[in-house]
Every structure is written in structure tokens, then in C-alpha cells.
Amino acid sequence: METVSENACFGGVQGVYKHRSSATGTDMTFAVFMPEEAKDGPVPVLWFLSGLTCTHENAMTKAGAQTWAAEQGIAIIFPDTSPRGEDVADDEAYDLGQGAGFYIDATQEPWSKNFKMWTYTAEELPALIAEKFEIDMSRQSITGHSMGGHGALTMAMALPGRFKSVSAFAPICNPTQSDWGRKQFAAYWGDETKWGPHDATLLMKSEGFDGPMLIDTGTNDQFWDLLGAEAFAAAFAAKRQEGIVRFQKGYDHSYFFISSFMEDHMNFHAEALWA
Amino acid sequence: METVSENACFGGVQGVYKHRSSATGTDMTFAVFMPEEAKDGPVPVLWFLSGLTCTHENAMTKAGAQTWAAEQGIAIIFPDTSPRGEDVADDEAYDLGQGAGFYIDATQEPWSKNFKMWTYTAEELPALIAEKFEIDMSRQSITGHSMGGHGALTMAMALPGRFKSVSAFAPICNPTQSDWGRKQFAAYWGDETKWGPHDATLLMKSEGFDGPMLIDTGTNDQFWDLLGAEAFAAAFAAKRQEGIVRFQKGYDHSYFFISSFMEDHMNFHAEALWA
Numbered sequence: 001m002e003t004v005s006e007n008a009c010f011g012g013v014q015g016v017y018k019h020r021s022s023a024t025g026t027d028m029t030f031a032v033f034m035p036e037e038a039k040d041g042p043v044p045v046l047w048f049l050s051g052l053t054c055t056h057e058n059a060m061t062k063a064g065a066q067t068w069a070a071e072q073g074i075a076i077i078f079p080d081t082s083p084r085g086e087d088v089a090d091d092e093a094y095d096l097g098q099g100a101g102f103y104i105d106a107t108q109e110p111w112s113k114n115f116k117m118w119t120y121t122a123e124e125l126p127a128l129i130a131e132k133f134e135i136d137m138s139r140q141s142i143t144g145h146s147m148g149g150h151g152a153l154t155m156a157m158a159l160p161g162r163f164k165s166v167s168a169f170a171p172i173c174n175p176t177q178s179d180w181g182r183k184q185f186a187a188y189w190g191d192e193t194k195w196g197p198h199d200a201t202l203l204m205k206s207e208g209f210d211g212p213m214l215i216d217t218g219t220n221d222q223f224w225d226l227l228g229a230e231a232f233a234a235a236f237a238a239k240r241q242e243g244i245v246r247f248q249k250g251y252d253h254s255y256f257f258i259s260s261f262m263e264d265h266m267n268f269h270a271e272a273l274w275a
Numbered sequence: 276m277e278t279v280s281e282n283a284c285f286g287g288v289q290g291v292y293k294h295r296s297s298a299t300g301t302d303m304t305f306a307v308f309m310p311e312e313a314k315d316g317p318v319p320v321l322w323f324l325s326g327l328t329c330t331h332e333n334a335m336t337k338a339g340a341q342t343w344a345a346e347q348g349i350a351i352i353f354p355d356t357s358p359r360g361e362d363v364a365d366d367e368a369y370d371l372g373q374g375a376g377f378y379i380d381a382t383q384e385p386w387s388k389n390f391k392m393w394t395y396t397a398e399e400l401p402a403l404i405a406e407k408f409e410i411d412m413s414r415q416s417i418t419g420h421s422m423g424g425h426g427a428l429t430m431a432m433a434l435p436g437r438f439k440s441v442s443a444f445a446p447i448c449n450p451t452q453s454d455w456g457r458k459q460f461a462a463y464w465g466d467e468t469k470w471g472p473h474d475a476t477l478l479m480k481s482e483g484f485d486g487p488m489l490i491d492t493g494t495n496d497q498f499w500d501l502l503g504a505e506a507f508a509a510a511f512a513a514k515r516q517e518g519i520v521r522f523q524k525g526y527d528h529s530y531f532f533i534s535s536f537m538e539d540h541m542n543f544h545a546e547a548l549w550a
Contacts, residue, residue, distance in 0.1 A: 008531065009535055065535070066535075256282040259284070
């Protein structure tokens with residue numbers, strides 16, 4: 001693992017690191033915020049999974065998350081959203097290929113060679129984090145935005161016991177019924193029988209999440225029709241899932257929306273992580 | 276004036292606007308954050324002047340300023356740092372020409388045609404803001420970063436009575452003795468007799484500021500030698516200027532530094548603006 005940069009930030013350190021990934025077969029970049037408390041021993045951690053077109057950098061610079069993570073003594077990990085590079089398959093569309101890994105393991109050519117973002121995010125990167133950082137891996141929570149909200153919700157429900165709490169900002173939560181989902185699942189997998197375990201609404205119906213859940217979506221979200229918020233809310237209610245679904249009046253899909261409610265999300269996770 | 280975008284943000288609105296500037300002879304873009312309180316009448320305002328290479332966007336997305344402005348009920352204006360466009364003079368260096376207006380009015384060719392950022396920022400934009408936004412222009416304060424810290428300090432001292440308080444993050448504060456200053460002043464003006472009124476250290480010696488001042492600079496600032504922090508601190512002490520000069524251990528020149536101390540700066544200005 002190589003250090004790309006480290007900056008003092010809210011009494012802690014905002015770092016960017018690069019490593020060779022065996023899952024994706026590429027170099028992968030990720031960012032970690034470590035609060036000041038990490039000097040004294042392992043701290044809890046919040047994963048922030050980002051949306052379409054994003055790298056590790058967007059949420060790191062625009063979500064305002066460090067403000068509240070520092071206050072709560074919690075680390076944050078910002079992974080990239082896909083493998084990248086000249087030798088990595090790509091597509092002209094912003095929502096397929098590089099920047100659009102969708103947190104799944106592709107099985108179809110040309111994607112199957114590198115697009116293993118489920119294995120990378122759920123297995124390889126956590127192992128590296130556990131080895132290299134002063135983080136208490138028994139205290140993990142997860143959040144994400146849009147495609148990253150899809151990733152956060154599906155990982156939280158598919159990996160029971162791993163996360164203390166899960167939240168999401170404007171998540172894609174019914175991808176099997178959306179052009180943000182069907183298009184990518186068809187390209188990466190083809191076979192529709194694999195799709196269910198990676199659809200948050202279907203996972204809510206079958207599994208649910210054993211812990212608190214917080215979902216925020218803006219009523220003016222310009223991608224509302226692609227998100228599946230209504231289907232997810234119905235499944236959430238039918239499951240009697242512990243948690244909160246909120247629709248924020250006037251807010252859209254941007255980082256201005258995320259930063260406006262980041263404090264709420266961090267406090268929500270802190271309560272679970274420090275319990 | 277044309278609306279480029281408006282996003283809900285911390286209960287208020289983060290807008291981006293474009294207008295034809297008579298000062299620069301170009302279209303100019305700027306951003307304004309209006310807190311929720313503006314619905315009930317005019318609110319105080321903080322100007323945020325940005326640094327080299329920046330547009331209106333950098334501080335708007337990375338400084339975390341809206342968090343605290345919303346809490347304090349204060350608007351923020353983020354102007355651009357120079358005229359821009361294909362017909363506007365430029366230089367290959369990042370610190371001359373477009374993105375490097377230095378908040379002065381150029382008199383030398385080829386810069387004199389468009390590079391009138393003092394007039395733009397100190398006169399034309401305030402007049403537009405007063406006309407178009409619910410802002411109480413009797414309650415203005417100013418801050419900035421690096422080149423924008425230079426702009427904030429020089430405007431605050433050269434326009435007595437306009438600003439209730441002034442602060443800066445890692446300001447260029449002795450440009451007549453720095454390559455961040457001499458190079459640009461020589462290009463834009465030539466004549467050294469004009470430089471003094473645009474050097475914060477010289478202005479501190481001759482004028483000072485009638486109000487509180489807050490300056491933060493990181494001890495690990497990679498541009499320390501270009502900033503002139505020591506000369507300014509000496510002038511600040513000799514003048515017995517009301518205010519605070521702080522050196523923040525381990526912090527550098529980045530937005531991670533700015534965001535870490537933005538709450539302090541906003542609270543500092545709020546005290547003066549709401550007095």
C-alpha cells in the first residue's frame with residue numbers, strides 16, 4: 001500500500017492510499033479519514049460508498065463528513081466506485097463501466113476481468129483496512145449515495161452481523177425495476193436469476209437488516225423515477241424494519257443535499273457504533 | 276443576471292448566477308448561499324474570496340461554510356477569481372492570468388482590458404448583490420483563502436467602514452516581497468508605486484482595520500515562504516490590531532485546513548455581524 005497524500009483535517013488525518021487489488025486486477029485508490037482519537041487506539045468506522053461517476057474523492061471533499069466524524073471519534077473509508085485504467089473495459093455512457101461498478105462481481109465479458117467491486121469492497125479492502133489502520137473492525141457501519149446507497153443497503157443486508165447500522169442518501173433501492181440497475185446487471189451478469197440478492201427492496205422483503213436503518217431522499221430529486229424509493233418504503237413498512245425513511249422537502253440529488261444531512265447520519269451511526 | 280443553478284442546502288438555497296460585467300467586459304459567474312432566514316427579510320453576509328486557480332465553485336463545494344452559515348443565519352458570496360474566456364488574456368502559469376486576478380485592477384497590456392477584479396469585487400458585484408438578494412448590506416464581513424486572503428485583508432483595510440470583521444485562511448499577506456505578488460503586480464501594473472495599497476502588511480502598518488481580525492495559517496503550509504505570515508504578524512503586533520493570529524500545528528494549504536476551521540471563522544464573523 002502506497003500513501004498518495006495525507007492532510008491534517010479536523011484534528012485527525014485525511015489520507016489517500018493506493019494498492020494493488022487482486023480482486024480487480026488493477027491499482028485501486030481509496031481515502032481514509034482517521035480522527036484524532038485513533039492516536040490512542042482503534043476507533044469505529046463508517047464506510048461511505050459513492051455514486052455513479054464518482055471516485056474516492058467526491059465524498060471526501062464535498063460531503064462534509066469529516067466535520068462530524070471528528071466530533072464523534074469515528075473513522076471514514078471512501079472507496080472508489082470501480083476499477084480504472086486504459087486496459088480496463090469501459091463504455092461511453094456515464095452509467096456503465098468505469099465509475100459505475102455497482103458493487104457487484106461481473107461474470108460477463110468484457111467486464112468480468114476487472115469489475116469485481118463486491119469482492120473488493122466487501123472482502124479485500126476490509127482486510128487491508130484491518131491490517132493497516134487503527135480501526136476496530138467489530139464496530140463498522142455503512143452509508144452511501146445513489147449507486148453507493150444501493151451498495152450500502154445490499155451489503156448491510158447480505159452480510160448480517162457485519163454492520164451496526166446502515167444509512168443512505170437518495171439510494172438506488174430497486175435496481176431490478178430501474179434503468180439504473182437493469183442496464184448494468186444485464187451487461188455485467190446477463191442471467192437475471194442473480195439479480196435478486198443485489199436489490200435492496202427484494203433483500204428487505206427476504207432478509208431485512210438487524211439494526212437501525214436511516215434513508216433520506218429529496219422530494220425534488222431529479223432522478224426520483226430511477227431510485228425506487230416508493231417500492232423500498234413499502235417493503236420497509238411491510239417488514240416492520242427498525243429505522244427511519246425520510247423525504248426531505250425541496251432537496252435534490254446533489255452533494256448539497258448530502259452535506260445538509262450528513263450530521264444526522266453521522267450521529268445516527270455514532271449511536272449504534274458507540275453502543 | 277441569469278440563474279445557472281439553485282440547490283436546496285441546509286434549509287436555504289445554494290445558487291450559482293451569471294451576469295455581464297462592465298468592469299471586466301466578460302460574463303462573470305458567482306455563487307450565493309442564502310440561509311432559510313432570508314425568507315423573512317435581509318440577512319447579513321460573508322464574502323469568501325478564493326485562491327489561485329479557483330472559480331466560484333471550490334469554496335462553495337469544499338469549505339463546508341454553508342453548515343455554519345445556516346446555523347448563524349448568514350449569507351455567503353463566492354465570487355470568481357478572474358475574468359475568463361477565449362478572448363481574455365491568459366498565461367501558461369497557474370499563477371498569472373485566468374484564475375489569478377489578485378483582486379487588483381490591471382493597467383498594463385494585455386491584462387488591462389479585462390483584469391479589473393478590484394472594481395468588480397469591491398464595486399460592481401456588491402451593487403448587483405444589493406439589488407438582487409435579500410441581504411443587509413450594512414452587515415458585511417469578508418474572508419478568503421491564500422490569494423483570496425490577500426483580497427479580503429486588503430479590501431477590509433482599504434475600504435474602512437464597509438466590513439464589520441475580516442478573517443483569512445493562509446493569506447498572501449506581504450505580496451510586494453513574494454513571488455506570489457511581485458510577479459503578478461509587475462505584469463498587471465508595472466509601476467511599483469501602486470503596489471503598497473494592495474499589500475496587507477503595508478496596509479496594516481499604515482491603516483490597520485477598525486474591527487476584529489482573525490488569521491489562521493498552518494505550520495505545515497507548503498507555501499509558507501510565499502505567504503509573508505511573519506512580516507504580517509510583526510505589523511499586526513506593532514499596530515496593536517484588535518484580533519487573533521493563529522498558527523495551526525500540522526495543517527497545510529488545502530481545503531481540509533479551511534474546512535477544519537470554518538466553524539471558528541463563521542462564529543467569529545457572526546459575533547461581529549449580529550452585534
